[in-house]
Amino acid sequence: MLKTFKMGGVHPVENKLSAGKAIEKLPLPKTVSIPVAQHIGAPATVVVKRGDEVKVGTIIAQSSGFVSTNIHSSVSGKVKKIDDVMDSSGYKKKAVIIDVAGDEWEQGIDTSNNLIKETHLDAKEINAKILAAGIVGLGGATFPTHVKLSPPPGMTAEVLLINGVECEPYLTSDHRLMLEKGAEIIVGTKLLMKSLGVNKAVIGIENNKPDAITRMKDLTANEPEISVQPLKVKYPQGGEKQLIKAVTGKEVPSGALPIAVGAVVNNVGTAFAVYEAVMKNKPLVERVVTVTGKSVKEPSNLMVRVGTPVTELVEAAGGMPEDTGKVISGGPMMGRAVTTLEVPVTKGTSGILLIRDKESKRNEMEPCIRCGKCVSVCPMGLEPFLLMTMSEKKLWERSEDRHVMDCIECGSCSFTCPSNRPLLDYIRLGKGTVGKLIRARKSQN
Amino acid sequence: MNKLLTVSPSPHVKGDESIRKIMYGVVLAMLPAFAMSAMFFGWESVKVTLIAVAASVFFEYVIQKYLMKVKPTVDDGSAIVTGILLAFNVPVGLPVWLIVLGALVAIGVGKMSFGGLGQNPFNPALVGRVFLLISFPVQMTTWAPNKLVADGFSGATPLGLLKEGLKSGKTISEITSQLPNHFDLFWGNMSGSLGEISAVALLLGGLYMLWKKIISWHTPVAVLGTIFIFEGILWLANPERFMDPMFHLFTGGAMLGAIFMATDMVSSPMTRVGQLIFGVGIGIITVLIRNFGAYPEGISFAILIMNAFTPLINAYVKPTRFGRVA
Ligand code: SF4
Numbered sequence: 039m040l041k042t043f044k045m046g047g048v049h050p051v052e053n054k055l056s057a058g059k060a061i062e063k064l065p066l067p068k069t070v071s072i073p074v075a076q077h078i079g080a081p082a083t084v085v086v087k088r089g090d091e092v093k094v095g096t097i098i099a100q101s102s103g104f105v106s107t108n109i110h111s112s113v114s115g116k117v118k119k120i121d122d123v124m125d126s127s128g129y130k131k132k133a134v135i136i137d138v139a140g141d142e143w144e145q146g147i148d149t150s151n152n153l154i155k156e157t158h159l160d161a162k163e164i165n166a167k168i169l170a171a172g173i174v175g176l177g178g179a180t181f182p183t184h185v186k187l188s189p190p191p192g193m194t195a196e197v198l199l200i201n202g203v204e205c206e207p208y209l210t211s212d213h214r215l216m217l218e219k220g221a222e223i224i225v226g227t228k229l230l231m232k233s234l235g236v237n238k239a240v241i242g243i244e245n246n247k248p249d250a251i252t253r254m255k256d257l258t259a260n261e262p263e264i265s266v267q268p269l270k271v272k273y274p275q276g277g278e279k280q281l282i283k284a285v286t287g288k289e290v291p292s293g294a295l296p297i298a299v300g301a302v303v304n305n306v307g308t309a310f311a312v313y314e315a316v317m318k319n320k321p322l323v324e325r326v327v328t329v330t331g332k333s334v335k336e337p338s339n340l341m342v343r344v345g346t347p348v349t350e351l352v353e354a355a356g357g358m359p360e361d362t363g364k365v366i367s368g369g370p371m372m373g374r375a376v377t378t379l380e381v382p383v384t385k386g387t388s389g390i391l392l393i394r395d396k397e398s399k400r401n402e403m404e405p406c407i408r409c410g411k412c413v414s415v416c417p418m419g420l421e422p423f424l425l426m427t428m429s430e431k432k433l434w435e436r437s438e439d440r441h442v443m444d445c446i447e448c449g450s451c452s453f454t455c456p457s458n459r460p461l462l463d464y465i466r467l468g469k470g471t472v473g474k475l476i477r478a479r480k481s482q483n
Numbered sequence: 484m485n486k487l488l489t490v491s492p493s494p495h496v497k498g499d500e501s502i503r504k505i506m507y508g509v510v511l512a513m514l515p516a517f518a519m520s521a522m523f524f525g526w527e528s529v530k531v532t533l534i535a536v537a538a539s540v541f542f543e544y545v546i547q548k549y550l551m552k553v554k555p556t557v558d559d560g561s562a563i564v565t566g567i568l569l570a571f572n573v574p575v576g577l578p579v580w581l582i583v584l585g586a587l588v589a590i591g592v593g594k595m596s597f598g599g600l601g602q603n604p605f606n607p608a609l610v611g612r613v614f615l616l617i618s619f620p621v622q623m624t625t626w627a628p629n630k631l632v633a634d635g636f637s638g639a640t641p642l643g644l645l646k647e648g649l650k651s652g653k654t655i656s657e658i659t660s661q662l663p664n665h666f667d668l669f670w671g672n673m674s675g676s677l678g679e680i681s682a683v684a685l686l687l688g689g690l691y692m693l694w695k696k697i698i699s700w701h702t703p704v705a706v707l708g709t710i711f712i713f714e715g716i717l718w719l720a721n722p723e724r725f726m727d728p729m730f731h732l733f734t735g736g737a738m739l740g741a742i743f744m745a746t747d748m749v750s751s752p753m754t755r756v757g758q759l760i761f762g763v764g765i766g767i768i769t770v771l772i773r774n775f776g777a778y779p780e781g782i783s784f785a786i787l788i789m790n791a792f793t794p795l796i797n798a799y800v801k802p803t804r805f806g807r808v809a
């Protein structure tokens with residue numbers, strides 16, 4: 039039986055152009071720029087200096103707190119400099135720039151393709167390895183995984199959800215990973231279960247990926263503790279709260295974390311990275327990135343080293359089409375437009391989407407016709423048209439009362455509005471301001 | 484490669500909904516009723532509709548361009564919808580100058596005085612219609628004979644005949660003999676306003692709009708359901724004083740109002756629950772006016788009254804929030 043979340047949601051055209059393309063390794067770039075802040079939390083502290091020799095897997099920046107993580111060199115070579123580079127957020131951030139020479143890996147890393155299934159490591163040791171390997175949520179949120187695996191006191195995890203939804207249009211990296219690295223994902227899932235101490239895991243996959251569903255079902259046929267849940271296609275099903283609702287029927291309370299209902303969600307890419315970290319000693323130095331777009335010659339799924347300039351990926355996919363008007367890091371619903379192709383791939387880069395000129399400009403805004411469509415598609419049950427007006431009028435308190443902080447920035451409202459109103463732009467503004475007000479209030483008390 | 488890339492916040496794709504799509508969808512949905520009207524009333528009804536549309540579009544253009552000094556947006560189709568709805572709500576023999584005046588009031592007072600599309604609290608076409616009805620009651624209730632109605636039926640509408648009959652002390656069974664049967668009512672073989680007569684055509688349009696997701700079922704079902712249930716209770720209580728509920732669904736502006744007027748996005752509530760409350764309110768007021776009020780038909784008034792409550796409904800009926808903490 040197909041499940042889905044109940045409230046709201048939209049159906050953008052899927053455009054999964056690269057779904058049939060096997061993952062290919064992208065050749066090594068000449069230099070990489072590895073930002074030290076590519077996760078949610080405190081930026082890592084640089085521990086190398088100019089001229090240092092590094093190998094693949096050498097720690098170049100160390101975790102600087104609980105919500106932070108390690109960053110490793112993704113190539114072997116020499117540190118050229120430590121400088122500020124523009125990343126996909128549009129801001130300049132500190133990065134370690136390395137000239138690539140050869141491809142030498144740190145000792146102890148198993149780069150073979152042998153599947154290893156058994157381990158004697160206990161929960162603590164698994165978690166330590168995940169932290170050491172610098173693993174973050176690979177679905178795009180980049181929240182450090184070891185933090186998710188350490189529930190706050192008084193809370194216990196009951197179920198692990200593995201997110202194979204990939205509800206963003208165009209993106210196919212998770213889909214391909216499930217098809218090609220399914221066995222590894224299952225081992226990774228078991229490691230995550232062990233680390234959390236849960237005996238139940240559900241892999242959620244939308245039924246526009248029947249081959250992935252079949253594959254994962256086959257692989258879990260003898261795994262009574264892991265099940266595969268096919269889901270009805272609906273955006274934003276990959277949102278943590280929506281996925282939990284779809285699979286378990288439980289609603290994460292407003293303002294709370296998934297653990298409040300006993301759930302922990304990890305992406306399939308993360309499960310794969312966990313497998314590699316724990317079983318192969320391999321830190322997170324590469325990931326699958328979908329390079330796609332309607333005019334792209336060769337839409338592809340590439341295994342890319344972190345820090346590789348986006349332009350190399352675009353070249354591998356047949357070069358930048360003439361009619362490109364916008365380049366997105368991530369998917370079209372939640373991704374970010376980048377200003378230049380020089381930005382590096384980071385741990386959170388799930389895709390590079392080249393949008394054509396004619397589709398890259400927004401339509402002219404028209405008056406709100408009070409059609410209520412933004413209300414009916416909002417998966418959080420908010421009133422986007424009202425929140426927008428409140429931001430326009432700077433009514434921040436009322437905006438807070440109307441739960442602007444609940445917005446998950448899925449973009450369904452802006453996507454749907456027949457009057458092309460930039461609802462989410464204004465709601466983000468509201469979230470930012472209200473967030474500041476809340477923090478100010480807290481620090482006063 | 485040095486080309487400037489567009490940078491804007493997400494989402495980077497847009498669904499294919501637009502005001503135009505909605506408005507022209509509504510126009511399309513009104514075609515069956517328009518065709519039936521032309522069939523029953525002849526070319527006159529085409530003339531009235533064209534005049535009402537032309538006048539509405541003209542007034543919107545002029546007011547936007549010369550009074551409000553903004554870029555005219557008549558191409559969005561909303562004035563066309565208002566024009567057709569106004570035509571649908573008047574008798575076919577209405578003098579041209581009254582049609583034009585109605586359009587002026589609908590667009591000028593009903594819509595533009597509030598700031599234009601999206602700002603009007605009331606359905607503009609109904610503002611025009613009610614203005615005409617109150618100011619020119621004679622012309623507005625002079626019903627041209629339906630071309631297909633068999634001889635013997637007068638030009639009066641079924642609801643009018645009912646009201647008159649009851650006033651003169653007749654019982655329902657006596658009145659019924661003068662009325663078209665239910666089958667005729669369903670097809671629209673009766674006299675009445677131009678676009679309101681054919682229930683089947685209006686329902687067809689409604690189904691189209693549901694399919695195209697221009698409207699949701701909540702408002703029309705609430706309006707029609709309430710009329711049916713309320714009239715049903717009255718009828719069961721005293722069948723010699725009240726007509727049966729099907730009669731009430733198929734006559735007057737019940738179908739037109741429930742499907743095309745109450746569903747106006749701008750002047751109806753945002754949430755589904757709000758729309759249900761709104762629809763039930765319209766149904767109740769309609770039944771009260773029809774059976775106990777001075778006018779034979781009351782759905783226009785009912786919709787306008789509930790339009791006035793829309794802001795209140797919107798303020799109190801909020802969508803169910805995800806993860807709300809009780
Ligand atoms: S208000 Fe926020 S959560 Fe709701 S649809 Fe818009 S972006 Fe999504």
Ligand code: SF4
Nearest residue numbers: 406407409410412455
């Ligand atoms: S979807 Fe757009 S036009 Fe419709 S109510 Fe929301 S903001 Fe207004």
